[in-house]
Amino acid sequence: MAHELLSFDNGGALAASLADRVAAALAAAVAARGKATLAVSGGSTPKAFFEALSQKPMDWSKVSVTLVDERFVPEDNPRSNHLLVKTHLLKGKAAKAGFVPLFHPEADIEAAARVATRETARLFPFDAVILGMGTDGHTASFFPGGNHLAEALDLSAPRRVMTMEAAGAGEPRLTFSFSALADAGLLVLHIEGAEKKAVLEKALSGTDEAEMPIRAVLERAPAKTDIYWAP
Numbered sequence: 001m002a003h004e005l006l007s008f009d010n011g012g013a014l015a016a017s018l019a020d021r022v023a024a025a026l027a028a029a030v031a032a033r034g035k036a037t038l039a040v041s042g043g044s045t046p047k048a049f050f051e052a053l054s055q056k057p058m059d060w061s062k063v064s065v066t067l068v069d070e071r072f073v074p075e076d077n078p079r080s081n082h083l084l085v086k087t088h089l090l091k092g093k094a095a096k097a098g099f100v101p102l103f104h105p106e107a108d109i110e111a112a113a114r115v116a117t118r119e120t121a122r123l124f125p126f127d128a129v130i131l132g133m134g135t136d137g138h139t140a141s142f143f144p145g146g147n148h149l150a151e152a153l154d155l156s157a158p159r160r161v162m163t164m165e166a167a168g169a170g171e172p173r174l175t176f177s178f179s180a181l182a183d184a185g186l187l188v189l190h191i192e193g194a195e196k197k198a199v200l201e202k203a204l205s206g207t208d209e210a211e212m213p214i215r216a217v218l219e220r221a222p223a224k225t226d227i228y229w230a231p
């Protein structure tokens, strides 16, 4: 499907613009259906965006927030994406939002994925999904060499939370399937820096999704992907 590159002078300008855009999408969903759903990424890139979004006035009590992917670690682990969102987004005006975690303290990660699939089923389709991208071309936890990559990228498979292990992933991961993310009302890829711009250009110049899973989003997502970039 189509994608569009939106370039900004700096990360602050990007964060402000993206926060305006996401807040408008969530407010429109609340006005239309009485509720809104948002799935965000972890990593280092989204902090300024989270801070800006947390201050947007709207009826946050009607908004459910979740993660596109999570490490199989509890919320108090410094590498937890939940901790990142709690610290930078679920505060200020956004403190009233509901948070739906992917991590659950089950005996094993497959059991946690089953619980997360059940607990997140009411969120689809997402009103807004904000993806990130690693310099290896992964997005969500769709990692090159991931043990469940082909199933995760299958758009005809049911929307669900899956497990993923990969050499580049560190801990075992929980991730929404591509089918759960790809038809969002607003689908954004948020990347910053010259290195990620070069990774994006490489992704756009080829077709092998196993090499660079971000290509699935750029080429096959039914929703248009808006790429927010700043140096």
Ligand SMILES: O=C1O[C@H](COP(=O)(O)O)[C@@H](O)[C@H](O)[C@H]1O
Pocket (backbone or CB within 6 Å): 040, 041, 042, 043, 044, 045, 046, 068, 069, 070, 081, 131, 132, 133, 134, 135, 139, 140, 141
């Ligand atoms: O592992 C992850 O990394 C990507 C990108 O993170 P960044 O630190 O380079 O911004 C992120 O999109 C994903 O949610 C996260 O789990």
